Amino acid sequence: MGEKKKEGLGWMEWLRGWMYIVYEMLFQRIMASHLQSPLHLPPVNHLTCIVTGSTSGIGREIARQLAESGAHVVMAVRNPKAAHDLIQNWQNERTGVSLPLNIEVMELDLLSFDSVVRFADAWNATPRPLHVLINNAGIFSIGEPQKFSKDGNEEHIQVNHLAPALLSVLLLPSLIRGSPSRIVNVNSVMHYVGFVDTEDMNVVSGKRKYTSLIGYTSSKLAQEPGGFGLQVMFSSVLHKRLPAEAGISVVCVSPGIVQTNVARDLPKIVQAAYHLIPYFIFSAQEGSRSAIFSATDPQVPEYCELLKADEWLACAYISQDCRPTNPSEEAHNIETSHEVWEKTLEMVGLPADAVERLIEGEEVTCKYGACKG
Numbered sequence: 001m002g003e004k005k006k007e008g009l010g011w012m013e014w015l016r017g018w019m020y021i022v023y024e025m026l027f028q029r030i031m032a033s034h035l036q037s038p039l040h041l042p043p044v045n046h047l048t049c050i051v052t053g054s055t056s057g058i059g060r061e062i063a064r065q066l067a068e069s070g071a072h073v074v075m076a077v078r079n080p081k082a083a084h085d086l087i088q089n090w091q092n093e094r095t096g097v098s099l100p101l102n103i104e105v106m107e108l109d110l111l112s113f114d115s116v117v118r119f120a121d122a123w124n125a126t127p128r129p130l131h132v133l134i135n136n137a138g139i140f141s142i143g144e145p146q147k148f149s150k151d152g153n154e155e156h157i158q159v160n161h162l163a164p165a166l167l168s169v170l171l172l173p174s175l176i177r178g179s180p181s182r183i184v185n186v187n188s189v190m191h192y193v194g195f196v197d198t199e200d201m202n203v204v205s206g207k208r209k210y211t212s213l214i215g216y217t218s219s220k221l222a223q224e225p226g227g228f229g230l231q232v233m234f235s236s237v238l239h240k241r242l243p244a245e246a247g248i249s250v251v252c253v254s255p256g257i258v259q260t261n262v263a264r265d266l267p268k269i270v271q272a273a274y275h276l277i278p279y280f281i282f283s284a285q286e287g288s289r290s291a292i293f294s295a296t297d298p299q300v301p302e303y304c305e306l307l308k309a310d311e312w313l314a315c316a317y318i319s320q321d322c323r324p325t326n327p328s329e330e331a332h333n334i335e336t337s338h339e340v341w342e343k344t345l346e347m348v349g350l351p352a353d354a355v356e357r358l359i360e361g362e363e364v365t366c367k368y369g370a371c372k373g
Contacts, residue, residue: 025280028256032321038065039289041296045070048130048178049295052108053137055082058186058255061288062134064090067101076108076119110137110163111149113348113368120170129178132295133171135164136186161230166348172358179247180301184294185231187252232327233337234344239315241355249304251294256320258287293322
């Protein structure tokens with residue numbers, strides 16, 4: 001008889017996950033006490049960096065600090081006017097600095113796969129290399145009813161995992177031009193209590209009652225190097241599928257527990273708790289450090305290659321104190337990770353061999369448009 005398919009986290013896994021989250025909140029500031037804020041950066045004048053969701057919170061800090069350190073930053077945002085206003089404010093604050101910030105704005109709506117494909121096509125059509133893609137944009141609509149994008153996906157799963165996964169794959173030609181280059185996925189400590197059911201990623205079957213917490217934690221598990229659990233699993237398979245000669249590193253990062261716009265969706269009592277314990281919770285500037293570190297530190301690609309050579313199950317995961325750590329136990333599940341990979345490519349309309357074909361410079365046609373290598 002075949003082994004019964006796992007349908008959720010065991011209570012011990014769930015308890016361990018929550019204990020880890022509480023521990024992280026209480027001690028993250030102590031663990032990261034060796035870090036400067038803002039983070040001291042190596043020379044980045046040669047880097048071109050795309051940062052999604054860069055008009056607020058952690059993304060805004062990432063974009064600003066990279067730009068002020070000399071990088072060419074592309075703010076990939078849903079609201080271009082807000083981005084242009086921010087850039088103007090940043091320029092105005094730089095009194096006495098002759099060189100303007102090297103920032104451009106491009107429209108990107110992660111709730112629309114068509115928008116993702118248009119963005120990738122527009123960028124790939126230029127000869128410019130891409131050195132760093134930072135998938136920062138994310139949502140966590142606590143307490144909200146289940147919502148679906150026009151593409152038919154639960155919103156957390158689309159914004160936190162599917163759209164960044166599609167963007168990462170479609171931008172591979174430009175990342176190869178910029179090699180050595182990096183994909184940095186901003187994940188969440190909440191993936192430790194996430195579970196991925198590859199047969200019900202949109203949580204519509206009725207097997208699990210939908211809550212915004214399930215949508216968020218599951219999305220982060222997949223993404224994590226994607227929701228956020230999905231992100232991790234997808235990233236791990238992508239990391240393995242990219243040949244060393246492509247020169248692309250894949251990293252997932254935890255920003256820690258941060259006071260950002262996510263808190264605006266929290267219940268009033270939880271918002272009150274956020275304000276009562278400011279010592280424990282990072283500012284957006286502090287929360288941006290792990291992503292900026294992963295995007296710029298010269299040792300990160302070496303670490304990624306070491307993991308690949310050792311056939312490590314998960315991709316590189318950098319914690320809020322800018323040190324390598326392990327993602328959740330569930331993120332190491334090889335079988336589920338490959339199921340997540342296959343299901344994700346299917347849901348975003350890409351062929352199973354999209355990565356291999358794009359690396360070879362071939363054209364890949366997806367359901368939402370064409371992307372040429």
